Amino acid sequence: MRRTYRHALLALVAAAALQASLAHAATLLVGARIHTMDPAQPEADALAWDDAGRILAVGTAPALADRFPDARRIDVHGATVIPGLIDAHGHTLGLGMALLQADLVGANSKQEVIARLEKHAATLPPGAWLIGRGWDQNRWPDKHFPTAADLDAAFPDRPVFLERIDGHAAWVNSVAMKRALKPLDGDWQPDGGRIERAGGKATGVLVDRAVELVGKAIPPMDAAQKRHAYQVAFATLVSVGLTGVHDPGISLDDLRVLQDMADQGELPLRLYTMADGDHAALAWLCEHGAYAHPSGRLQMRALKLYMDGALGSRGAALLADYSDDPGNRGILVTDPDRYREIVARAHRCGLQVATHAIGDRGNRLVLDTYAAVLGKDATTTDHRWRVEHAQVVALDDIPRFAALHLIASMQPTHATSDMPWVEARLGPERIRGAYAWQRFIHAGVHIALGSDFPVEYPNPMLGLYAAITRQDLAGHPPGGWYPDQRLSREQALAGFTRDAAYAAFMEHEVGMLKAGMRADFLILPADPMTLAPRAIADLKPMSTWVDGKPVYRAP
Numbered sequence: 001m002r003r004t005y006r007h008a009l010l011a012l013v014a015a016a017a018l019q020a021s022l023a024h025a026a027t028l029l030v031g032a033r034i035h036t037m038d039p040a041q042p043e044a045d046a047l048a049w050d051d052a053g054r055i056l057a058v059g060t061a062p063a064l065a066d067r068f069p070d071a072r073r074i075d076v077h078g079a080t081v082i083p084g085l086i087d088a089h090g091h092t093l094g095l096g097m098a099l100l101q102a103d104l105v106g107a108n109s110k111q112e113v114i115a116r117l118e119k120h121a122a123t124l125p126p127g128a129w130l131i132g133r134g135w136d137q138n139r140w141p142d143k144h145f146p147t148a149a150d151l152d153a154a155f156p157d158r159p160v161f162l163e164r165i166d167g168h169a170a171w172v173n174s175v176a177m178k179r180a181l182k183p184l185d186g187d188w189q190p191d192g193g194r195i196e197r198a199g200g201k202a203t204g205v206l207v208d209r210a211v212e213l214v215g216k217a218i219p220p221m222d223a224a225q226k227r228h229a230y231q232v233a234f235a236t237l238v239s240v241g242l243t244g245v246h247d248p249g250i251s252l253d254d255l256r257v258l259q260d261m262a263d264q265g266e267l268p269l270r271l272y273t274m275a276d277g278d279h280a281a282l283a284w285l286c287e288h289g290a291y292a293h294p295s296g297r298l299q300m301r302a303l304k305l306y307m308d309g310a311l312g313s314r315g316a317a318l319l320a321d322y323s324d325d326p327g328n329r330g331i332l333v334t335d336p337d338r339y340r341e342i343v344a345r346a347h348r349c350g351l352q353v354a355t356h357a358i359g360d361r362g363n364r365l366v367l368d369t370y371a372a373v374l375g376k377d378a379t380t381t382d383h384r385w386r387v388e389h390a391q392v393v394a395l396d397d398i399p400r401f402a403a404l405h406l407i408a409s410m411q412p413t414h415a416t417s418d419m420p421w422v423e424a425r426l427g428p429e430r431i432r433g434a435y436a437w438q439r440f441i442h443a444g445v446h447i448a449l450g451s452d453f454p455v456e457y458p459n460p461m462l463g464l465y466a467a468i469t470r471q472d473l474a475g476h477p478p479g480g481w482y483p484d485q486r487l488s489r490e491q492a493l494a495g496f497t498r499d500a501a502y503a504a505f506m507e508h509e510v511g512m513l514k515a516g517m518r519a520d521f522l523i524l525p526a527d528p529m530t531l532a533p534r535a536i537a538d539l540k541p542m543s544t545w546v547d548g549k550p551v552y553r554a555p
Contacts, residue, residue, distance in 0.1 A: 026071035036513040049519035053547025084243025084520030086500035089450035096229030098454040102132030133163040148204025168310035192333040238552040241541040243520040244270040248304040252280040267297040268551035272504040274304035286349040302352035306333040308362030316359030323427035354386035402444040412467035448503035449495030465537040467492035519548035
C-alpha cells in the first residue's frame with residue numbers, strides 16, 4: 001500500500017512539474033475573434049501554443065489564463081485570427097523569377113509592353129537576354145498574338161524572351177529565334193506544342209512545348225540565383241498571409257536548393273512540392289520514398305504532370321472545336337500512352353499524382369487514365385490524386401472525380417480573369433462545366449483553392465473575394481458571373497485552409513487551429529467572414545505566424 005501511495009505521489013509531482021513547464025513554455029494570445037475552421041469548435045477568443053510551435057489549447061481567455069498562468073501574453077485588441085492560408089497551386093521559383101524580371105502583367109497594349117521592356121533593359125548589361133512575363137493579348141485592342149517584328153525595332157541586337165501570363169506561350173524576337181535549338185520555319189510542329197507561322201515563317205509566338213525550343217537556349221540559373229529568387233518570393237508570400245504553398249513541378253536541383261535553405265532555417269513557410277514529371281526528382285523519390293524535412297517546412301511526395309495547354313493561348317485540349325477558332329481543338333502536351341506509363345510508375349512508387357488539365361478533353365483523358373491505373377485502389381486506398389485546374393469539364397465527368405476519390409485543385413481568380421473572353425472560346429453550353437465550383441462540391445468532390453501564381457497574383461484575399469463574388473475588382477458583372485457557382489465564405493476559407501491541407505495529407509498538422517496542430521495563423525485587422533465583400537480584396541495581414549513565431553509583420 002505504501003509503495004502504491006509513493007508511486008501515485010511521484011506521478012502527481014511529475015504531472016505538476018510537466019504542467020508548470022508547459023505553462024512557462026506557453027504563449028497566450030487573447031483579445032481576438034478566432035475562426036478556427038475546426039467544425040467541433042468554430043470560434044474562440046484565445047489561443048495558446050508552446051515554444052515548439054504546437055497549439056496547446058483553443059478556447060476562452062479566462063479558461064486559458066487559468067490553465068497557463070505564467071504564459072507570455074499577446075493581446076491583439078479585437079483583431080481577427082484565422083488559420084494560416086495555403087495556396088494549393090503556386091510556382092514559387094517562377095514567382096521569384098517574375099519579380100526579378102520585366103513585369104508585363106496588366107499591360108493593355110503592345111506599346112505598353114515595349115515601354116516596360118525598355119525600362120527594364122536599361123538595367124541589363126549589353127547583349128544579355130531580356131526576359132519578362134505576363135503579356136496577355138486578350139487585354140489588347142486587336143486581341144491577336146504579337147510577332148517578333150513588334151519587338152525587333154526596339155531590340156535589334158538583344159535576345160528577348162517573354163512568357164505569356166499563363167506560362168503556356170512565349171513571345172520572342174528575331175535574335176532569340178536565331179538561337180533556337182533548331183530552325184523554327186517550315187511546316188513541322190514539335191510534339192505537344194505549336195509554332196505560330198505565316199507562310200511557313202515563324203512569327204515569334206511559341207505555344208506549350210514549342211516554348212522549349214528557345215527557352216532552353218537561355219543560360220540556366222545557378223543555385224545561388226535560384227536561392228535569391230526563392231528568397232524574394234518567400235518575402236512576398238508571407239506578406240500576403242500565406243503560410244503554405246503546394247508547388248507543382250520542382251526539379252531535383254530545385255529541391256536541393258530548398259533542402260539547403262531548410263537546413264539553414266531559411267524557409268519561412270511550408271512548401272509541399274511535386275516532382276517535375278518523368279525526370280530526376282521522380283527517380284529519386286522512387287528510390288528513396290517520400291521526402292519530408294525534419295523542420296516540417298519542406299516535403300515532396302507527389303508528381304506533377306501535364307495533359308494539355310491553356311485556354312488563353314487556345315492550347316487547352318477540347319472535345320470539340322474552339323467556338324472562336326474552328327478547326328482547333330487544342331494541344332495534348334503529353335502523349336496519352338506515355339502519360340499512362342508515367343502515372344503507373346508513380347503509382348508503383350506510392351506517390352500522389354497531380355495532373356494539369358484545363359480542357360474537357362484533357363480532363364477526360366486524365367480521368368480515364370487515373371481510373372485505369374488505380375483500378376480497385378480508386379476506392380480502397382487513400383491516394384488523394386489531384387487534377388490541377390479542372391477548369392473546363394464535361395458535366396457528365398464531374399461525378400467521376402468523386403467516384404475516383406480525386407481532389408480538384410482550382411483557382412478562383414482564373415474565373416474572374418478569364419470571364420471577359422472565355423465564353424467566346426467555349427460557347428454557351430460548354431461554359432456550364434467551366435469554373436464550376438459548386439457543381440464539384442455538390443457532387444461530393446474535395447476542392448482545394450489556390451492562385452497559380454505568378455499567372456495570377458499570389459494574394460489569397462483576391463482569391464477569397466473572387467470565390468464568393470465571381471466579380472472583378474470593379475464589381476462587374478452585377479451579382480457575379482454565373483453566380484450559382486459562387487462559394488460561401490465558409491467554403492472559400494476552407495478551400496484555402498483545411499481543404500488545402502487535406503490535399504497535401506497535412507490535415508492533422510495545419511489548416512485548423514486546434515490543440516496538437518501547428519500554430520500557423522494570421523492576425524487581421526478586420527473579419528473576412530463579416531466584412532463587405534469588396535473590402536476583403538484589400539484586407540492585409542497585420543502579421544503572419546508559422547510554428548508560433550512571426551514570419552511577417554506589417555510595417
